[in-house]
Every structure is written in structure tokens, then in C-alpha cells.
Amino acid sequence: MNFTACHEEEIHIPGHIQSFGFLLGLDAATKTVKFYSENLRLLFNLQEEIFGKTIEELAGTFPQLIDSGVLAKINENTGEEYDWNIFKISVKWDFFHCIMYRVGENIFIEFEKIIEHLTVRSYIFSKYGKVGTPDSSQKIWNKLLDSVVELVDYERVMVYKFLPDGSGKVVAEKIKDGMESYLHLHYPESDIPRQARELYLMKKNRLFCNVYEEPVRILSKTEKKIDLTYCSVRAMSPIHGQYLKNMGVSSSFSTSIIVENKLWGLISCQNKEPKHIDLVNRVRAEVLTFMTANNYYAFKIEQKHKDSIDLSKRTAELKTEFLKYNNLKDSLFNNIELIKNTVSSDGLAIITGGELKTFGDVPSPETVHKISEWVIANSNENIYSNSSFVKQHKEKLGLEENASGILAAKWYATNNEMLIWFRKEYNEHIKWAGYEQTEPEKVNFYGDERLMISPRKSFEVFLEEIKGKCKLWQDKDLLAAERILTFILETSYTQTIQVKELNETLQNMNNELESFSFTISHDLATPLSVIKMNAQMLSNAYPEDLRIKDKILKITQEIDGMEVMMHNILELSRVKNADLKLERISTEQMIRKISYDAKLSFNSEHAEVTFNNFPDILADKTMIYQVFLNIINNAVKYSSHRENPQIVVTGTDEKDSVVYAISDNGIGISEEDSEKMFKVFRRMDNAKIFQGSGVGLSIVHRAMKRLGGSVTYESRINEGSTFYLTFQKPS
Numbered sequence: 026m027n028f029t030a031c032h033e034e035e036i037h038i039p040g041h042i043q044s045f046g047f048l049l050g051l052d053a054a055t056k057t058v059k060f061y062s063e064n065l066r067l068l069f070n071l072q073e074e075i076f077g078k079t080i081e082e083l084a085g086t087f088p089q090l091i092d093s094g095v096l097a098k099i100n101e102n103t104g105e106e107y108d109w110n111i112f113k114i115s116v117k118w119d120f121f122h123c124i125m126y127r128v129g130e131n132i133f134i135e136f137e138k139i140i141e142h143l144t145v146r147s148y149i150f151s152k153y154g155k156v157g158t159p160d161s162s163q164k165i166w167n168k169l170l171d172s173v174v175e176l177v178d179y180e181r182v183m184v185y186k187f188l189p190d191g192s193g194k195v196v197a198e199k200i201k202d203g204m205e206s207y208l209h210l211h212y213p214e215s216d217i218p219r220q221a222r223e224l225y226l227m228k229k230n231r232l233f234c235n236v237y238e239e240p241v242r243i244l245s246k247t248e249k250k251i252d253l254t255y256c257s258v259r260a261m262s263p264i265h266g267q268y269l270k271n272m273g274v275s276s277s278f279s280t281s282i283i284v285e286n287k288l289w290g291l292i293s294c295q296n297k298e299p300k301h302i303d304l305v306n307r308v309r310a311e312v313l314t315f316m317t318a319n320n321y322y323a324f325k326i327e328q329k330h331k332d333s334i335d336l337s338k339r340t341a342e343l344k345t346e347f348l349k350y351n352n353l354k355d356s357l358f359n360n361i362e363l364i365k366n367t368v369s370s371d372g373l374a375i376i377t378g379g380e381l382k383t384f385g386d387v388p389s390p391e392t393v394h395k396i397s398e399w400v401i402a403n404s405n406e407n408i409y410s411n412s413s414f415v416k417q418h419k420e421k422l423g424l425e426e427n428a429s430g431i432l433a434a435k436w437y438a439t440n441n442e443m444l445i446w447f448r449k450e451y452n453e454h455i456k457w458a459g460y461e462q463t464e465p466e467k468v469n470f471y472g473d474e475r476l477m478i479s480p481r482k483s484f485e486v487f488l489e490e491i492k493g494k495c496k497l498w499q500d501k502d503l504l505a506a507e508r509i510l511t512f513i514l515e516t517s518y519t520q521t522i523q524v525k526e527l528n529e530t531l532q533n534m535n536n537e538l539e540s541f542s543f544t545i546s547h548d549l550a551t552p553l554s555v556i557k558m559n560a561q562m563l564s565n566a567y568p569e570d571l572r573i574k575d576k577i578l579k580i581t582q583e584i585d586g587m588e589v590m591m592h593n594i595l596e597l598s599r600v601k602n603a604d605l606k607l608e609r610i611s612t613e614q615m616i617r618k619i620s621y622d623a624k625l626s627f628n629s630e631h632a633e634v635t636f637n638n639f640p641d642i643l644a645d646k647t648m649i650y651q652v653f654l655n656i657i658n659n660a661v662k663y664s665s666h667r668e669n670p671q672i673v674v675t676g677t678d679e680k681d682s683v684v685y686a687i688s689d690n691g692i693g694i695s696e697e698d699s700e701k702m703f704k705v706f707r708r709m710d711n712a713k714i715f716q717g718s719g720v721g722l723s724i725v726h727r728a729m730k731r732l733g734g735s736v737t738y739e740s741r742i743n744e745g746s747t748f749y750l751t752f753q754k755p756s
């Protein structure tokens with residue numbers, strides 16, 4: 026005996042129909058009889074075998090089909106697949122609905138008796154209006170139930186909603202006296218297995234008149250099973266029939282609630298006694314449910330629109346605040362509380378530019394980084410949400426328990442740049458309608474005994490406590506995250522454009538400044554030389570007047586300072602724009618010559634300069650001369666007032682570079698001046714008693730950068746300084 030899982034049951038090919046209906050099947054190509062229900066013989070008093078014959082050939086057997094126009098429609102065969110053609114025929118002084126439609130290679134003709142019903146003669150266009158303008162989802166479903174109850178007159182009528190995990194919940198209900206309420210009860214996924222849900226998408230209404238009646242066998246010309254997916258009189262699954270018996274009901278009717286082309290739920294009706302619903306009222310219930318589903322969808326769209334408007338108002342301030350800052354990180358970090366509160370959450374983590382900032386109740390930084398790395402690796406979407414993330418990944422990722430759900434928004438597909446909102450665990454109690462059956466039993470499947478999971482017998486309500494989950498993230502939360510993500514991308518783009526424009530402006534200004542510096546330096550050289558020459562001539566004209574000679578000396582000293590400054594400005598420009606020629610350079614002769622000249626220039630012949638090793642470097646000859654000239658000159662100059670000036674030049678051949686250290690015992694540099702050390706025209710407060718332009722170290726810094734090296738220093742005020750020049754190592 027083979028075991029058949031519930032979700033494997035082939036409920037669309039039962040080989041039987043329900044006893045309230047009759048079925049005739051034709052081959053779509055030949056229009057000949059291919060199959061029919063066994064009870065069709067009794068209805069039409071069949072005395073001969075009808076397989077392989079056309080309706081015309083069976084005119085004496087089916088005169089009603091000839092007279093009703095069914096035959097003409099069959100012969101036209103122009104209708105779209107699944108389209109219904111409904112006729113009214115009289116058989117044995119009774120009136121029957123006759124429904125004809127084509128599915129694939131078969132033409133189906135169904136018959137069922139027209140019955141009286143309290144609303145059957147009052148067509149319910151007015152009932153459709155009862156749904157009205159959406160006010161709340163609960164009112165929408167309650168109004169639908171009012172109309173369905175009037176149509177079908179069942180003792181229990183419910184709105185059954187499918188939940189994301191496949192289980193279901195009764196969200197609205199109308200019951201008669203004596204019927205137990207199922208409102209707010211949950212049902213396991215196995216109660217309506219996936220193949221049943223697929224059928225509900227295709228065939229929108231289903232009727233099970235009497236669970237205790239024996240189904241009617243279908244006789245077929247071939248052994249091929251007949252697909253009865255769209256058949257209104259299709260026999261129900263024996264498993265489903267037993268399920269209804271276990272619930273204490275004899276009849277059920279349902280229509281599908283389709284929202285956005287997905288099975289949202291069902292209108293589920295149950296009755297203690299067997300009950301047949303006329304075809305017209307079943308169709309009316311289906312149409313009414315369809316219209317209500319559209320109203321519900323419109324209501325959800327309107328709610329989303331209202332949420333969007335509300336969110337726009339709340340995020341207007343955020344957008345304004347974002348654009349106050351020059352970079353994205355500052356925009357995010359300075360608005361972290363506002364961003365956190367835009368989404369209903371307990372805490373927020375922002376990861377950008379390799380930095381992490383948090384606000385509110387969040388896990389440790391280590392846990393946050395583990396979560397962000399998981400999101401990057403496992404989610405291709407910009408927005409990812411999970412209400413039980415920690416529960417699902419706690420052991421594998423080693424996560425903490427002070428957060429349960431996450432909502433992540435990332436603005437780069439692979440980089441770790443994202444926002445993560447956190448929600449704490451929310452203990453929830455779910456009311457289940459009985460325990461799920463798990464034991465297999467022998468089940469009579471239309472005379473074939475099979476081993477299956479039998480329908481559950483327990484419907485006793487029990488409470489389940491759900492832990493490890495937070496409150497579900499709602500559409501408005503996801504919308505808020507999407508909106509903030511849009512702001513981030515807009516801000517990033519805007520700031521990028523601003524930086525680009527600023528860089529272009531600065532580049533133009535820099536070029537103009539360099540051009541101006543060169544022009545001024547060149548144009549001032551000649552008049553300064555003339556002024557200096559005339560000052561010297563004036564000094565010679567008054568050799569005895571010491572007062573005049575002193576003033577003229579000050580004039581020439583200022584001119585000398587201006588010439589030095591102009592020379593340094595030109596050198597700074599050349600360092601930035603000159604073409605580089607990197608080559609192996611021997612430094613010993615250059616360093617010794619610069620040191621000797623510096624002692625003479627700064628009247629510090631008594632200074633002691635010590636040399637330790639001269640490893641070769643990879644550099645540009647002209648540029649490296651400017652580097653050593655400025656550093657050694659500073660060392661000699663700023664130690665020249667010492668009683669015993671000491672300068673030490675040491676070259677060190679390291680693994681990947683060459684480092685020259687130039688030390689002195691001069692005035693030193695204060696910590697307060699560290700930020701302006703390499704900026705042009707910036708001089709230290711304690712250096713102002715020495716002549717200088719404030720350009721030398723800027724030349725060094727720019728030159729070392731262009732040479733692919735660096736310049737750093739260590740210093741203590743009044744104790745001296747050491748400058749480290751790191752060069753590329755020649756191969």
C-alpha cells in the first residue's frame with residue numbers, strides 16, 4: 026500500500042462527480058462523446074452506447090440539446106477556452122442549467138437542476154452596492170458576509186485569510202444560533218494544502234452539497250484521467266469530506282478572494298445539514314466576492330497613498346536636514362534619531378564609510394556587523410525585512426537576543442553601506458483550532474484504499490505562545506525605508522555633483538593663482554632690483570650719516586625677504602607642475618653641500634652637523650634638492666640661537682623604503698601648531714623671530730607627495746625636532 030502525502034493528492038482528477046450534477050464530455054476535435062457520468066443514463070434514459078457518436082447522431086437521445094441551441098454552439102467551436110455558455114433546458118418536466126465550455130481537448134457539458142431559493146428571483150445588483158466605499162477592511166468583509174448570507178443561507182459564513190507562512194485565520198464571521206464561533210482562530214497550512222490553493226485560483230467557487238452522499242463515477246472511452254479542475258460538479262476529495270464530517274458539518278461552499286492575482290483568502294460557508302445552492306446564486310456570490318476583493322484592493326491602495334502623504338510630511342524635515350551637510354556620512358550621523366523615528370523601531374544602526382553609529386536599543390557592534398555581512402551575502406534586494414531574524418540565525422551567526430527583527434536598507438549591492446532598524450521580541454499568543462494530525466491512516470479513496478495522513482479530528486482551541494519574533498514589519502515601514510533610501514541616493518548624488526563643481530572651481534582658482542604668482546614674481550623682480558640698487562647708491566651718498574644708513578639697511582633687508590618669498594612661491598609652483606624624472610640618486614654630496622651652505626647663510630658656523638649613512642633613493646634630482654634644502658636649512662636656522670647647535674642627518678635602508686631623519690636641538694614645535702605645519706604662509710608663533718616666508722615646508726610636503734613618499738615629524742617645544750623623509754627604494 027503506497028503512502029500518499031496530503032499535498033500530493035490529485036484532487037483535480039477524482040474520476041467522479043457529485044450526485045446533484047450530470048456530466049457529458051465530447052472530444053473537441055471530432056465532437057463525439059468521450060466520457061459521461063454514470064447518472065446521465067438515468068436522466069436521459071439512455072438505452073444505447075453513446076461513445077464515439079455526435080450529438081446529431083444522438084438526436085433521439087438528447088432532443089433537449091438540439092432544441093436549446095447547445096448543438097449549434099458546439100459546432101461553432103469559436104468560444105475561448107474556459108468561457109461558459111449557459112443554457113436552460115427541460116428534462117422530464119424539470120428545468121436544468123446546462124453549462125458548456127471547452128478545456129484543452131475536451132468539451133464539457135454540465136447539467137444541474139434549477140432549485141428554488143429565497144432570493145433566487147430577486148437579482149442582487151442592489152446587493153453589490155452594499156459593499157460601498159471602503160471605510161475599513163473589517164467593514165468591507167462584514168458587508169460582504171451580509172450579502173453572501175442572504176444568497177446562500179448557510180449557518181456559518183466566514184472570511185478566511187491566508188497568512189504568509191501558509192496557515193490561515195478567520196478574520197470575519199456570521200453565524201446562526203447553535204453554531205460555534207471560529208472568529209480569530211488559526212488553522213494549519215495542511216488544512217488547505219497547496220494543490221487545493223492552486224485550484225482555488227483557477228476555479229473560483231466550489232460547492233460540496235452532501236458529504237454523506239456517494240459520488241457518481243465517470244465512464245470514459247479511454248483510460249486517460251479526466252482533468253475536472255473547472256468542473257462545477259467535480260467530486261470533492263474524500264479527505265476533505267472526512268474533514269468536514271469531523272467538524273460536524275454536512276455541506277460547504279466557498280469562493281476565492283483574489284487580490285493582485287494572488288489567493289488572498291476564501292469566503293468559507295458551512296452548514297450542519299446537506300444543502301444545495303442554485304448555480305445562479307453561486308455565480309452571484311463569486312461575482313460579489315470578486316467586486317469586494319477589488320474594493321479591498323482599492324482600500325489598501327488608498328491606505329498606502331495616505332501613508333505615503335503622511336510619510337512625505339514627516340520626511341520633509343529629514344530631506345532638508347540631509348542637504349545641510351557636505352557629505353553623506355555627516356547627513357546620516359547627524360540625523361540618526363530622526364531616521365530611526367521615521368520607521369517604527371526600537372533602534373537603528375548606520376554603517377557607512379567603514380564607520381558604525383547606533384541609536385536606541387541595538388545589539389553590540391560585533392553583532393551589527395555580522396548581520397550586515399549576512400544581508401550583503403544573502404539578499405539581492407535593497408530592502409530586506411525579517412521579523413524573526415535573530416531566532417533563525419542565532420546559532421549560526423552567534424547573535425545576541427536583545428533584538429528580534431530587522432529591516433535593512435542598503436544603497437550599494439556589494440559594499441557594506443546600509444541602515445538597519447531593530448525591533449525587540451514581541452510575545453504573541455495564537456489561538457489554534459485544534460492540533461494538526463500527523464499519523465497516517467488507511468483512507469477509502471473512491472474505492473481505492475490508500476495510506477494517507479487522515480484529516481484531523483481535534484478542533485479544540487489551544488493557545489500557542491510565539492517567541493523570538495517582533496511585530497510584523499508593515500507596508501508603511503517598508504515604504505518609509507524606501508523613501509529614506511531615496512533620500513540617501515539623492516543626497517549622495519547631489520553632494521557628488523557639488524564636490525565635483527567645487528573641485529572644478531578650486532582647480533580653476535588654483536590655476537589662476539599660480540599664474541598670478543608667477544606673473545607677480547616675475548614682474549616684481551625688476552622693480553625690486555632697481556629699488557635695492559638705488560637704496561645702495563643712497564647709502565653710499567651718505568657714508569657718515571648712521572641714521573640714514575640704518576633706515577636704508579632695513580629697506581634692503583625687506584627687499585631681500587620679498588625676493589626670497591617670490592623665489593619660494595615660484596619653487597612651490599614648479600614642485601606641483603614640473604615633469605618628474607625618477608632615477609637613482611646618491612645624496613651624500615648634495616646633503617653635505619646644503620649643510621655647509623646653511624651654516625654660512627644663518628651665521629651658524631659653530632653648529633655641529635653629524636652624518637650617518639647615505640643610502641641611494643628613487644627621486645627627481647631637482648625636486649629632491651628642494652626637499653633637503655628646506656629641511657636642513659630649517660634645522661640649522663631654528664637651532665642657530667643655541668649655544669651648541671646640533672644637527673644629525675641619518676639615512677636608513679628599510680625593507681620597502683629609504684628613510685632620512687633630520688634632527689636638531691632647536692626651538693621645537695608646539696602641539697597647537699601641528700595642524701598648520703605644512704600649510705603655505707603658516708608660521709609657528711615661536712618662529713617669528715627668525716626670517717622666513719612660511720612656504721618651505723609646503724614645498725617639502727608637496728614634493729614628497731609627488732615623489733610617492735611622505736614627510737612626518739616629531740617635536741618637543743624648546744627641545745628640538747626630527748623630520749622623517751620616506752622615499753621609494755630604487756630597484
